[in-house]
Amino acid sequence: xxxxxxxxxxxxxxxxxxxxxxxxxxxxxxxxxxxxxxxxxxxxxxxxxxxxxxxxxxxxxxxxxxxxxxxxxxxxxxxxxxxxxxxxxxxxxxxxxxxxxxxxxxxxxxxxxxxxxxxxxxxxxxxxxxxxxxxxxxxxxxxxxxxxxxxxxxxxxxxxxxxxxxxxxxxxxxxxxxxxxxxxxxxxxxxxxxxxxxxxxxxxxxxxxxxxxxxxxxxxxxxxxxxxxxxxxxxxxxxxxxxxxxxxxxxxxxxxxxxxxxxxxxxxxxxxxxxxxxxxxxxxxxxxxxxxxxxxxxxxxxxxxxxxxxxxxxxxxxxxxxxxxxxxxxxxxxxxxxxxxxxxxxxxxxxxxxxxxxxxxxxxxxxxxxxxxxxxxxxxxxxxxxxxxxxxxxxxxxxxxxxxxxxxxxxxxxxxxxxxxxxxxxxxxxxxxxxxxxxxxxxxxxxxxxxxxxxxxxxx
Numbered sequence: 001x002x003x004x005x006x007x008x009x010x011x012x013x014x015x016x017x018x019x020x021x022x023x024x025x026x027x028x029x030x031x032x033x034x035x036x037x038x039x040x041x042x043x044x045x046x047x048x049x050x051x052x053x054x055x056x057x058x059x060x061x062x063x064x065x066x067x068x069x070x071x072x073x074x075x076x077x078x079x080x081x082x083x084x085x086x087x088x089x090x091x092x093x094x095x096x097x098x099x100x101x102x103x104x105x106x107x108x109x110x111x112x113x114x115x116x117x118x119x120x121x122x123x124x125x126x127x128x129x130x131x132x133x134x135x136x137x138x139x140x141x142x143x144x145x146x147x148x149x150x151x152x153x154x155x156x157x158x159x160x161x162x163x164x165x166x167x168x169x170x171x172x173x174x175x176x177x178x179x180x181x182x183x184x185x186x187x188x189x190x191x192x193x194x195x196x197x198x199x200x201x202x203x204x205x206x207x208x209x210x211x212x213x214x215x216x217x218x219x220x221x222x223x224x225x226x227x228x229x230x231x232x233x234x235x236x237x238x239x240x241x242x243x244x245x246x247x248x249x250x251x252x253x254x255x256x257x258x259x260x261x262x263x264x265x266x267x268x269x270x271x272x273x274x275x276x277x278x279x280x281x282x283x284x285x286x287x288x289x290x291x292x293x294x295x296x297x298x299x300x301x302x303x304x305x306x307x308x309x310x311x312x313x314x315x316x317x318x319x320x321x322x323x324x325x326x327x328x329x330x331x332x333x334x335x336x337x338x339x340x341x342x343x344x345x346x347x348x349x350x351x352x353x354x355x356x357x358x359x360x361x362x363x364x365x366x367x368x369x370x371x372x373x374x375x376x377x378x379x380x381x382x383x384x385x386x387x388x389x390x391x392x393x394x395x396x397x398x399x400x401x402x403x404x405x406x407x408x409x410x411x412x413x414x415x416x417x418x419x420x421x422x423x424x425x426x427x428x429x430x431x432x433x434x435x436x437x438x439x440x441x442x443x444x445x446x447x448x449x450x451x452x453x454x455x456x457x458x459x460x
Contacts, residue, residue, distance in 0.1 A: 033396035033414035036424035041069020046237065048072040048132040049123075050107065051114070054082045055136035055180060056219045057164045057253055059103040060226035062134055065233065066106035067413075067423035073126070073439055074107040077114070078458060080432035094406050096429060102411050104429030110440065111433035111460045118459050120147050122444070127152050129443050132160045132233055136180065139169045149248040159246040160236045164225050168252035185221035185253035191261050192216070198279040198339070213277065221257035228256045278335070281342060286332040287311055289342060290380060291349040298354050300345070301376030305329050311375035314364045315348040354379040403428040436460055 021029075048070045052058020059081075066072040087097030096104075113119040124147065127133065133152065135142055142148040142163075149161040166180030167173035178184060186192045196214040205211065229251045236247055258265075263284065264275040275283070282288045287302035302308035305326060312323045321344075331337060349357065357377045365374040381389065387398050387410065396414045403409055406428055413425040440446045440460075454460045 027417075027419070030419040031417035031422070033399065033417070033422065033424070036414065036422040037426075040421050041424075042421040043068040043070040046070040046131045047129055048134065049126055049130045050074045050134045051123075052134050052136040052164065053077075055164060055222065056083065056099075056103070056182065057180070057222040057226040057229070057251075058134050058136040059083060059100075060223055061162070061164065061229045061233070062107060063103045063105055064227065064230040065132070067416075067425065068421075069423075070132075072107040073130075073435075074104070074109045074430075075112050075123070075126075076109065076432055078111045078433065078460060080111075084432070093409075095431065096406070101406065101409065101429050105411065105413075106426050107430065108435040108439050109430040109433060110436050113459050114145060114147070116459055118454075118457075120145055122454075122459070123147055124152070124155055125444050127156050127159060130156065130159060131237065132162060134162045134164070134229070134233075136164045138177075139163070139165055139167075139174050153246060157246055158240055158244065160233055160240065160249065161246070162229050162233055162236075162249040162251075164229050164251050164253065166253055168255060169248075169250045171252075180253055182219040182222040182253070183215055185225070185257050186215055188254040189221065189258040189261065190264060191257060194264070194275050194277050196277055196279065198277060198281075211277075221253050224260060225251050225253040225256040228259070276335075278338075281338045283333060283335070283338075286329055286338060286341070287345070287375075289345075291346055293349050293357060294351070294353045296354050297380040298349065298357050299376070299378045299380060300349070301378075306370055306373045307375055308332070310364060310368060310370045310373045311345075313369050314360055314375050317344075317348065318369070401425055401428055405430065405434075433460065 043065060046065070046069075048062055048065050050058060050062035050072055052062065053076075062070075062072045062074065081100070083097070083103075084100045085097050086099040091098060093101060112122055114123060127147075140148075143150065149159075152159055152161065163169060164180070165174070166178065166184060167176055192213045192215065194213075195216070197208075197211045199205075199208060199211040203211070229249065232249045232251065236249060240246055267273055267275060280289045285301075285303050287300050287308045289300055290297050291300050300311065302311050305328065308329065309318075309323045309326060312318055312321050318324065332341060352360070358379060361375050361377040364370075365372050379385075386392065392398055395417070397412050398410055399413070400408045400410055401413070404427065409428050411425060411428055414423060416423045436455075437448075437451060440451060451460070
């Protein structure tokens, strides 16, 4: 049978099946994370050396590649990476900090002391087998050690050398001794200055010490930098496929996070206006905020005038607030107007529970004056509520993982649903140097005596 006729038969079979199923049933059958292990992996021929040190950005970056099937060799110093001890209240699970358990997934863990010449020579041997190297050392350090991009590309011209740092490989701050911490990136990005409670007019920090910028949780700046670098690596791999050339990649954590600042830079460039701290409100939209309720808080969204009007109608204030006469959202976006209306809105939302407000919104979309216009309402969930959310459970993000070393654990997974080459979590983590006896013989052909000798010398 010819390839063309076989392909035609497969296409016909898919078409016939589609006619028998709804779209949701069809895509669920193919996207279900529970069958991911039966399908191929997109990056299963890619080898990554992860030398990132004391950096969640590098660790997350290699996790993303490992989930797509890349063979990631996480190279730590013999004592292990500092990230292993970052954990709430100092809690350890079988010797590991909870933070590292979330991002050790699918990686082989080996040890190597790069401060020793012998360790650097071993790294060079590994580089001959690698497609990607991820590092987070201060600019110039790798070069000084003789393992920078210029030196390693002589060994492997196709190497993709990915550097994540606080300030980038060049620029006035690139040689700063200030480390690459997530909150430094947040602070320098320009984003955090616009977060936190509004400073009342004419007041100072001495009078209102609570009116300070608020940090974003979960190491967001490092996460953004790691994600951007993972995307850059994929693009570099594609470029190498076309040209045969490797390249050096440079992501600065603060610069990456600043990319999320939306309109602020353009607003300043066009008008000279600096985006001010506006607390829970948003100068670009109204209604668009979190609001207190009887039992917690909800998000309220009305990005169009009729949605704002629908919310007002839903809480019974159509006539009292004169909603029928409103013709534009523009007046409501002014600072003082937003503060005034927010106060009135919060008085109303405090009368209801989260569930009641969500139900009211759904019913209004069916029977309200402006139906099917919907006033958007969503509960602000705690981590426990998110983990028990029926939608996320059904989609498999919080399926317990049976790790052979750490037992049953919950680690968010399967964020990418893909019909042909889905991601999967094969294991959660490994102890320091756990895979030395597997990886070094596989890549470098070492015998047990060589492993024992180098371990005794402290090289691995």
